Amino acid sequence: MKRTKKERQRLLTETIEDNPFVTDEQLASQFGVSVQTIRLDRMELAIPELRERIKDVAAKKYENEVKSLPIDEVIGEIIDIELDSRAISIFDVGAEHVFQRNGIARGHHLFAQANSLAVAVINDELALTVKANVFFVKPVRAGDRVITKAIVRGQHNEKNRTYIDVVSTVNNDTVFKGEFEMYRTKGKGDNHETSN
Amino acid sequence: MKRTKKERQRLLTETIEDNPFVTDEQLASQFGVSVQTIRLDRMELAIPELRERIKDVAAKKYENEVKSLPIDEVIGEIIDIELDSRAISIFDVGAEHVFQRNGIARGHHLFAQANSLAVAVINDELALTVKANVFFVKPVRAGDRVITKAIVRGQHNEKNRTYIDVVSTVNNDTVFKGEFEMYRTKGKGDNHETSN
Numbered sequence: 001m002k003r004t005k006k007e008r009q010r011l012l013t014e015t016i017e018d019n020p021f022v023t024d025e026q027l028a029s030q031f032g033v034s035v036q037t038i039r040l041d042r043m044e045l046a047i048p049e050l051r052e053r054i055k056d057v058a059a060k061k062y063e064n065e066v067k068s069l070p071i072d073e074v075i076g077e078i079i080d081i082e083l084d085s086r087a088i089s090i091f092d093v094g095a096e097h098v099f100q101r102n103g104i105a106r107g108h109h110l111f112a113q114a115n116s117l118a119v120a121v122i123n124d125e126l127a128l129t130v131k132a133n134v135f136f137v138k139p140v141r142a143g144d145r146v147i148t149k150a151i152v153r154g155q156h157n158e159k160n161r162t163y164i165d166v167v168s169t170v171n172n173d174t175v176f177k178g179e180f181e182m183y184r185t186k187g188k189g190d191n192h193e194t195s196n
Numbered sequence: 197m198k199r200t201k202k203e204r205q206r207l208l209t210e211t212i213e214d215n216p217f218v219t220d221e222q223l224a225s226q227f228g229v230s231v232q233t234i235r236l237d238r239m240e241l242a243i244p245e246l247r248e249r250i251k252d253v254a255a256k257k258y259e260n261e262v263k264s265l266p267i268d269e270v271i272g273e274i275i276d277i278e279l280d281s282r283a284i285s286i287f288d289v290g291a292e293h294v295f296q297r298n299g300i301a302r303g304h305h306l307f308a309q310a311n312s313l314a315v316a317v318i319n320d321e322l323a324l325t326v327k328a329n330v331f332f333v334k335p336v337r338a339g340d341r342v343i344t345k346a347i348v349r350g351q352h353n354e355k356n357r358t359y360i361d362v363v364s365t366v367n368n369d370t371v372f373k374g375e376f377e378m379y380r381t382k383g384k385g386d387n388h389e390t391s392n
Binding site: 069070073075099100101102104106107108109111112115116125126128129130131132133134135136139 | 265266269271295296297298300302303304305307308311312321322324325326327328329330331332335
């Protein structure tokens with residue numbers, strides 16, 4: 001039994017509300033219609049595309065979670081975070097981020113994404129970068145989506161230091177790696193708000 | 197014999213044309229008038245202040261000199277450069293460069309100034325950052341003027357590498373240090389345009 005358009009659009013709205021991360025392809029297969037039909041439905045219903053939905057969800061979810069800086073100061077969009085443990089962000093490289101001459105992304109933008117994620121992952125009101133060793137492994141270009149993962153790998157409570165490894169990939173290829181040494185006001189163990 | 201205002205302004209214009217780096221204090225002492233009088237003269241004659249004159253002179257002078265990127269892509273203003281040897285830039289930290297919460301300059305701006313100077317100093321059409329070890333020594337704040345010096349300290353022709361040390365200071369205090377490993381298309385020795 002084929003659903004009416006109205007019925008399909010009602011179910012579509014519900015499905016996306018339940019799972020904002022569902023793709024147009026998955027919806028098309030679920031409702032037995034073409035991807036183009038799903039896109040038109042979304043346009044009529046004013047439901048943003050997946051990428052925008054991810055950003056919205058992430059911004060709402062992590063707004064109150066990140067402690068060391070306001071979320072709008074993070075370069076890139078945080079899509080997952082567990083304070084003092086791990087964090088992931090995405091950054092879409094645009095024409096404004098590359099060298100005019102060769103179209104390669106400028107190093108400080110990749111550094112900025114990685115560095116601000118290293119700040120964001122810290123469960124403290126104050127986090128400052130002390131030292132960073134970074135490697136630009138492969139050129140990144142406009143249109144690339146950089147996925148950056150930060151992993152807290154150690155700490156030194158007496159020195160108020162946290163050590164963070166960061167890896168950035170484009171299509172699963174590593175493009176950037178960094179080791180960040182961060183200063184924070186208190187060690188993990190001093191912080192009674194965490195379960196660590 | 198006291199000069200007329202007209203005579204003083206004629207001489208003032210000439211003096212600044214001859215040496216754009218002369219300060220208002222030096223001009224006041226030379227003409228036996230107050231610094232305030234010099235400022236008013238400059239305003240009447242539409243001669244910009246020293247800082248702007250430095251930027252103008254630098255932009256004109258280095259526009260054709262820097263090879264690895266267009267000068268407007270350098271973060272900060274280059275005020276001196278000798279390709280494949282050394283370079284200096286200044287960067288005035290504004291409110292837009294600091295963390296809202298603590299007023300401390302964000303690391304990626306200091307990194308950007310240092311990194312783009314490391315690119316600019318290279319006498320090659322293509323220069324890319326391979327690796328950087330950076331140290332944020334002291335917090336920098338809005339209103340600070342960061343003076344960054346890059347020194348080429350070595351190279352490896354077979355690997356097409358140039359190694360550059362960068363130090364940034366505010367009022368002669370070191371605030372940032374970095375070691376940059378750069379990729380270039382040809383070694384210094386291959387480049388017949390230089391005298392190295």
